[in-house]
Amino acid sequence: MLRASAIMAAGTMVSRVTGFARTMVLAYAIGTKALGDSYNAAYAIPYSILDLLLLGVLSSVVVPMIVRAQQHDHDGGRAYEQRLLTISAVALIVVAVLAVFAAPLLIDLYTDWTPGSNKYEVAVMLARFILPQLAFFGVGAVAGAILNTRDRYGAPMWAPVVNNLVVIAVFVAYAVFSGAGDDIGAVSTGDLALLGLGTTAGIVAQAAILIVALRRVGFSFVPRFDLRNARLGEMGRAGVWTIGYVIVTQLGFMLTTNLASAAGDAVEGHGISPYTLAFQLFQLPYGVIGVSVITAMLPRMSRAVGEGRLNDVRTEFGSSVRLICSLMVPVSLLLMVLGPAITVPIYGHGANSVADAVYIGNVLQVYGLALVPFAVFQLLLRVFYSFGDTRTPVFVGAGTTAVNAVLMVLFNAMLPPRYAVMGLALAYAVAYALGAMLAWWLASRRVEGLGGWTIGMALTRMYLAALPTAVLALAAVWVVTEVVNGLGFVNSLIVLATGGGLGLLLYLGVAHRMRIPEVNSIVGMVAGRVGR
Structure with a gap:
């Protein structure tokens, strides 16, 4: 699993770096004020719809069903995969067309504007240019799921790099050729078409890479409309609960964007854009480490469940948690300490001031609290999905989202508008910590124990090994802010090199001396690769 995860993590790392x-x-090009908020609101909607219709069902329903078809169908599941890809393509084309026409309604739902x-108005126009990507993104996601069940993890993790490169070129072109900058009143229809259609072009390129990768593993796509053999009833019965879960989480996301957009209207630069950019950075460690491990884990766990090997399910889950947390623990502490030092070099340029970037970093610091609980929560959901149980995650997700919504409204009422987005991040952290506790209790009952004592002791040792790293990072921040007078671009890089770079090396050294096996495995694998 470590080797498979490393392949995916390498691709995801390059993807996130280009991200x-x-x-x-x-x-740099459009900033984090009015125009940036409009773009980020329009950009978030396709991902919300995809979560609602496809991506949540992929991990919980589609991957286990593909695995079963490969195990039991006489053709190894080939016809089933072709039907699945055909149905997904047709359905998502219809959804994309309807979404384009419904763009004003969608923007009204997701914002307070x-x-x-x-x-x-700018957000509506951008959404109409961006929403067609739904069809391409969805087809690419199904293609990636088929590749994963064949233990081909490289292309799904590397394809987003192409997407990022296309979008980078688009924003560079906008910065060079448009004179509007971040002035929302000065942007033309041509400017918005460049931003919106350019964003869609990136997804088209990403999907094309995955389709080519499918052909290279011997998959020949033949459109199949014989729906009687598509097992839609089975998929519907399993997927209805997953869709319910995604609906609940999207209602929570809708509340988040409405509160963030209202905060941005009250204090310019403190709205949707800081929330979105901080959330993307928060998702980076989980995307590189957590998703890679989960993607390798789910097919293996599904096979173990299908063969009645509950002990292997427990072993797979425990090793996954320890492997993920061995890196998530120090990274979460570093996010809480180094948030502004991370965001200033990334966002403090062009249309965005250093003060705007520092605020994004403050939001990121709060999100650092949520990193480990969120990763464990996602792992626990895969335990239920491996059993084909999509109902329990709905109730767990509904409870988590309800707590999150109550806390968001409460913190939003208590905090001034300039701190409202930080309050959203805090509500998220608390809700997922409580959700992880509930999911752990339910999953432990399902598999007759998850080895909580062993995992708890392992996490305690990881946090103890990471404490010197946090102290070093705090010292670096204090020296730069109190002695050198502030976080500029160069000073932030110094803090990152000292607190982040040296801090992680210190953690690896301390963890190695403490004989934390997951860290030793990672260090050994990297050393072996370097030695070659």
Whole structure:
């Protein structure tokens, strides 16, 4: 699993690095004020719809069903995969067309902006250019799921790099050729078409890479409309609960964007864009480490469940948690300490000031609290999905989202508008910590124990090994802010090199001396690769 995860993590790391470059160019070109908020609101909607219709079902329903078809169908599941890809393509083309026509309604749902205002109208136009990517993104996601069940993890993790490079080129072109900058009142229809259609072009390129990768593993796509053999009833019965879960989480996301957009109207530069950019950075460690391990774990766990090997399910889960947390623990502490030092070099340029970037870093610091609970929560959901149980995650997700919503409203009422987005991040952290506790209790009952004592002791040792790293990072921040007078671009890089770079090396050294096996495995694998 470590080798498979390393392949995916390498691709995801390059993807996230180019994603950094993408967000840097975005912040440079359009900033985090009115135009940036409009773009980020329009950009978030396709991902929300995809979560609702496809991506949540992929991990919980589609991957286990493909695995079963490969195990039991006489053709190894080939016809089933072709039907699945055909149905997904047709359905998502229809959804994309309907979404384009419904763009004003969608923007109204996801923001607090008044129809007719500059933010609202620009967001609607951008959404109409961006929403067609739904069809391409969805087909690419199904293709990636088929590749994963064949233990081909490289292309799904590397394809987003192409997407990022295309979008980077688009924003560079906007910064060079458009004179509007971050002025929402000065942007032309041509400017918005460049930003919106360019964003869609990136997804088209990403999907094309995955389709080519499918052909290279011997998959020949033949459209199949014989729906009687598509097992839609089975998929519907399993997927209805997953869709319910995604609906609940999207209602929570809708509340988040409405509160963030209202905060941005009250204090310019403190709205949707800081929330979105901080959330993307928060998701980076999980995307590189957590998703890679989960993607390798789910097919293996599904096979173990299918063969009645509950002990292997427990072993797979425990090793996954320890492997993920061995890196998530120090990274979460570093995010809480180094948030502004991370965001200033990335976002403090062009249309975005250093003060705007520092605020994004403050939001990121709060999100650092949520990193480990969120990763464990996602792992626990895969335990239920491996059993084909999509109902329990709905109730767990509903409870988590309800707590999150109550806390968001409460913190939003208590905090001044300039701190409202930080309050959203805090509500998220608390809700997922409580959700992880509930999911752990339910999953432990399902598999007759998850080895909580062993995992708890392992996490305690990881946190103890990471404490010197946190102290070093705090010292670096204090020296730069108190002695050198502030976080500029160069000073932030010094803090990152000292607190982040040396801090992680210190953690690896301390963890190695403490004989934490997951860290030793990672160090040994990297050393072996370097030695070659």
